[in-house]
Amino acid sequence: MMLSESIYGNYETAWCPGCGNFRILAALKKALVESNLTPHEVIFVSGIGQAAKTPHYLNANLFNGLHGRSLPVATGCRLANHQMPVIVETGDGCTYGEGGNHFLAAIRRNINITLLVHNNQVYGLTKGQASPTSDEGFITKAQPHGVYAAAFNPIAVAVALHAGFVARSFAGFEDHLTEMIKQAISHPGFALVDILQPCVSFNKVNTFAWYKNRCYRLPETYDPTDWSAAILKANEWGDQIPLGVISKNSRPPFEAHFDCLGHTPLARQQVDKAKLKAFITHYR
Amino acid sequence: MGRQELHVLIGGEAGQGLVTIAMILTKALVRSGYYLVVNQSYQSRIRGGHNTFAIRVSTEEIIAPRQRLDFLVALNQETVDWHRTEIAPDGLILLDERFADADQRCVKAPFKQFAEEKFANVAYLAVLNKLLGLDEQVVFQTLEDYFGAKKPEVTEKNRQIFSAAYEWASGRNLPETVRLAPVAPQEHLMLNGNEAIALGAISAGLKFCAFYPMTPATSISLTLQAAADDLGLVVEQAEDEIAAINMAIGASYAGVPAMVATSGGGFALMVEGVSLAGMTETPILIVVAQRPGPATGLPTRTEQGDLEFILHAGHGEFPRAIFAPTTIEECFHLTRKALILAEKYQSPIFLLTDQFLADSYRAVAPFEIDALDATSVGSSPEEVSLPYQRYALTDSGVSPRLLPGQSTHLVVCDSDEHTSDGHITEDLTVRILMVEKRLRKSAGLRAEVTLPEYQGDNRPEVLFVTWGSSCGAVVEAAAELRLRGHRTAALCFAQVWPLIPDQFLSYLQGADNVVMVEGNATAQFTRMICRETGLDLPHRILRYDGLPMTPEYILGQFQSGGF
Numbered sequence: 001m002m003l004s005e006s007i008y009g010n011y012e013t014a015w016c017p018g019c020g021n022f023r024i025l026a027a028l029k030k031a032l033v034e035s036n037l038t039p040h041e042v043i044f045v046s047g048i049g050q051a052a053k054t055p056h057y058l059n060a061n062l063f064n065g066l067h068g069r070s071l072p073v074a075t076g077c078r079l080a081n082h083q084m085p086v087i088v089e090t091g092d093g094c095t096y097g098e099g100g101n102h103f104l105a106a107i108r109r110n111i112n113i114t115l116l117v118h119n120n121q122v123y124g125l126t127k128g129q130a131s132p133t134s135d136e137g138f139i140t141k142a143q144p145h146g147v148y149a150a151a152f153n154p155i156a157v158a159v160a161l162h163a164g165f166v167a168r169s170f171a172g173f174e175d176h177l178t179e180m181i182k183q184a185i186s187h188p189g190f191a192l193v194d195i196l197q198p199c200v201s202f203n204k205v206n207t208f209a210w211y212k213n214r215c216y217r218l219p220e221t222y223d224p225t226d227w228s229a230a231i232l233k234a235n236e237w238g239d240q241i242p243l244g245v246i247s248k249n250s251r252p253p254f255e256a257h258f259d260c261l262g263h264t265p266l267a268r269q270q271v272d273k274a275k276l277k278a279f280i281t282h283y284r
Numbered sequence: 285m286g287r288q289e290l291h292v293l294i295g296g297e298a299g300q301g302l303v304t305i306a307m308i309l310t311k312a313l314v315r316s317g318y319y320l321v322v323n324q325s326y327q328s329r330i331r332g333g334h335n336t337f338a339i340r341v342s343t344e345e346i347i348a349p350r351q352r353l354d355f356l357v358a359l360n361q362e363t364v365d366w367h368r369t370e371i372a373p374d375g376l377i378l379l380d381e382r383f384a385d386a387d388q389r390c391v392k393a394p395f396k397q398f399a400e401e402k403f404a405n406v407a408y409l410a411v412l413n414k415l416l417g418l419d420e421q422v423v424f425q426t427l428e429d430y431f432g433a434k435k436p437e438v439t440e441k442n443r444q445i446f447s448a449a450y451e452w453a454s455g456r457n458l459p460e461t462v463r464l465a466p467v468a469p470q471e472h473l474m475l476n477g478n479e480a481i482a483l484g485a486i487s488a489g490l491k492f493c494a495f496y497p498m499t500p501a502t503s504i505s506l507t508l509q510a511a512a513d514d515l516g517l518v519v520e521q522a523e524d525e526i527a528a529i530n531m532a533i534g535a536s537y538a539g540v541p542a543m544v545a546t547s548g549g550g551f552a553l554m555v556e557g558v559s560l561a562g563m564t565e566t567p568i569l570i571v572v573a574q575r576p577g578p579a580t581g582l583p584t585r586t587e588q589g590d591l592e593f594i595l596h597a598g599h600g601e602f603p604r605a606i607f608a609p610t611t612i613e614e615c616f617h618l619t620r621k622a623l624i625l626a627e628k629y630q631s632p633i634f635l636l637t638d639q640f641l642a643d644s645y646r647a648v649a650p651f652e653i654d655a656l657d658a659t660s661v662g663s664s665p666e667e668v669s670l671p672y673q674r675y676a677l678t679d680s681g682v683s684p685r686l687l688p689g690q691s692t693h694l695v696v697c698d699s700d701e702h703t704s705d706g707h708i709t710e711d712l713t714v715r716i717l718m719v720e721k722r723l724r725k726s727a728g729l730r731a732e733v734t735l736p737e738y739q740g741d742n743r744p745e746v747l748f749v750t751w752g753s754s755c756g757a758v759v760e761a762a763a764e765l766r767l768r769g770h771r772t773a774a775l776c777f778a779q780v781w782p783l784i785p786d787q788f789l790s791y792l793q794g795a796d797n798v799v800m801v802e803g804n805a806t807a808q809f810t811r812m813i814c815r816e817t818g819l820d821l822p823h824r825i826l827r828y829d830g831l832p833m834t835p836e837y838i839l840g841q842f843q844s845g846g847f
Contacts, residue, residue, distance in 0.1 A: 040692045043538065048699070056698075056707050061688035063537050064698040064708070065530065066560050072494075072527040076534025076542070077688075079518045080492060084538075084689045105523035260516035266491050267539030267687060269516050271658045276486055279511050280653070283473040284315070 068098025296359025
């Protein structure tokens with residue numbers, strides 16, 4: 001039976017009119033339906049920020065945790081129930097700033113989680129400070145002389161760490177974004193989709209038009225399994241911004257290393273008292 | 285005949301195999317049927333540094349570490365120099381013949397003759413075996429078991445060294461001053477606090493642990509890891525303590541009993557996660573094995589200095605319970621209780637120990653595993669009222685907890701203030717309802733408090749009050765004072781929060797003199813008791829030199845304290 005996007009509901013949001021989040025939410029619903037997933041079959045985890053509110057506007061299982069900490073929570077969820085898709089949805093500050101260490105560790109583990117980062121290069125919820133992805137020189141009230149630090153390039157970092165699946169899309173290209181999210185969900189390992197998104201209230205530089213004029217789709221001849229080519233492509237930023245699957249590989253997912261994560265999720269396993277008693281004999 | 289009780293101290297540099305022989309000897313003593321209390325003191329480095337492993341052995345059950353030594357086993361010269369004065373006049377010193385010492389209590393052995401430096405510890409073990417009068421077969425079998433997985437040539441070499449040294453010892457007319465009185469063999473386990481915590485957790489259904497290594501808590505996670513393949517656990521070394529607690533919370537949300545284990549500094553990083561568990565009402569067991577702070581402090585020593593930190597950790601207001609096991613058996617049983625209460629009241633529950641208890645081996649009667657139930661996770665989807673609301677308002681404050689994916693009902697949890705269905709809200713009426721709902725769970729936790737244990741005379745002249753790992757020393761100190769003709773008692777708390785004055789106020793009021801005993805400098809538990817009872821308890825014996833509480837320390841302070 002074909003699912004309909006209506007099963008994911010239609011809720012009032014707290015976002016500014018014109019926010020890129022609306023189109024990301026629409027693409028997400030479409031991707032979920034096209035992946036043939038019903039709401040109770042998926043776990044969403046989010047952090048704090050405007051992007052992190054997204055799963056509240058969906059019918060879904062949700063753990064909306066702390067700023068920066070969605071990846072560890074999602075890792076725990078996935079290990080507890082490795083048969084459910086786990087999708088993390090949160091922003092650039094949450095993922096690449098507060099949660100930077102968790103971002104690196106999740107990639108290294110290659111835990112089968114889909115990470116959707118709404119990247120608008122600015123802090124929206126706290127009203128316009130620089131984010132890790134703000135370009136150098138970006139002026140805010142908190143950085144009145146412009147950002148001094150070099151921008152964090154999540155794509156380049158993810159590719160350098162041999163992330164299982166690394167893609168970039170743009171909130172303005174809904175179909176492209178839907179396709180990237182679908183591929184990320186179906187990838188058996190860690191999957192990052194960095195989603196460029198305008199912030200109409202606090203980022204007057206990286207506007208809808210700014211992104212639209214620079215983003216281009218990778219040609220079909222581009223081979224995302226060629227890691228060396230991906231490293232070069234990952235560093236492309238500025239006048240030309242590539243969209244699509246930048247890199248992917250077939251590293252086994254983290255969960256595959258655990259014998260106990262076979263047919264039954266950890267959450268449904270009981271204590272084996274005979275084995276516990278046998279283990280305790282080591283202390284005799 | 286022989287001794288009913290003996291305090292042995294084995295000292296040497298890290299890297300000399302001190303812990304190896306001490307562990308083998310301890311296990312051989314447990315197998316032989318003796319009771320013991322081990323006190324490990326080590327410097328925070330892998331090689332070099334002065335380390336000691338003290339084994340207090342007895343034919344009867346004992347609960348405290350002691351200071352006075354009967355038998356010093358010196359693997360290096362420093363051990364003799366530093367500990368000579370602590371040895372009883374009728375005691376003994378075992379050392380290498382190359383070490384300088386003219387003490388009449390010395391037994392010198394030519395260890396170099398039996399083995400090269402690296403294997404000298406096995407020769408020591410053989411001579412110890414003879415001096416203590418243990419069954420050679422039991423000790424040798426324990427040695428074999430310990431190296432069981434090693435290469436056959438290592439086993440053979442150990443056998444040769446052991447035999448040569450044992451033969452040497454048998455052919456000498458060695459003193460019998462440290463010979464132990466014989467006892468009947470027992471089926472006891474040799475367990476330290478950290479191992480008992482891990483086993484208790486597994487028996488209660490624990491399936492997930494995330495940790496970042498930190499002394500003295502690490503071996504809890506390592507014990508779980510050793511059991512993981514057989515018992516189907518996931519034990520993950522996280523990138524930091526923040527990740528560890530968030531992973532455990534994620535696993536728990538998805539339906540797996542979960543815990544973290546750390547020490548004070550690591551717990552400091554976990555604090556936002558404690559608040560998260562409180563707000564999202566996610567069950568989690570948090571074990572904190574204390575060591576002296578602030579900051580890095582004394583990494584390998586002991587203290588009870590983090591009680592008020594744990595009591596208040598986490599922004600905002602939410603219920604919690606804090607257990608502080610006083611024995612190895614309680615490490616097992618209170619870990620079980622903590623994990624079960626965490627699930628039942630959907631709250632963070634703490635187990636607070638310290639380096640002394642974490643590393644202290646004892647002889648423990650086997651647990652009746654078949655009679656112990658695991659925690660039951662979540663509610664049944666058939667029993668919830670519809671539409672399902674994760675934070676449904678109830679009289680007990682406990683809402684039915686479904687697990688994501690268990691049914692078609694959606695499970696929504698939020699760290700923001702939330703409505704009954706788990707979604708973010710700024711409705712201030714809802715806020716009040718939710719604060720009160722969460723705090724109503726306190727009543728349940730209060731109804732399940734583990735009572736403090738009173739031992740000793742009624743209406744005592746002096747009542748010692750203490751908590752956690754200091755209890756053993758306090759009970760033995762009270763008993764010694766009783767032998768000197770005083771009416772004494774001890775009141776021991778194995779749960780330090782919630783405190784319910786009705787359960788213990790009469791004891792405090794019934795004593796002529798109340799003396800509070802704690803392993804910290806600011807009398808943290810005393811202040812909690814005073815706050816909850818309105819009493820003033822000015823008599824305190826505090827220890828904060830990094831060493832565990834001992835009966836000698838308490839009695840010394842008691843006599844000089846003028847209480």
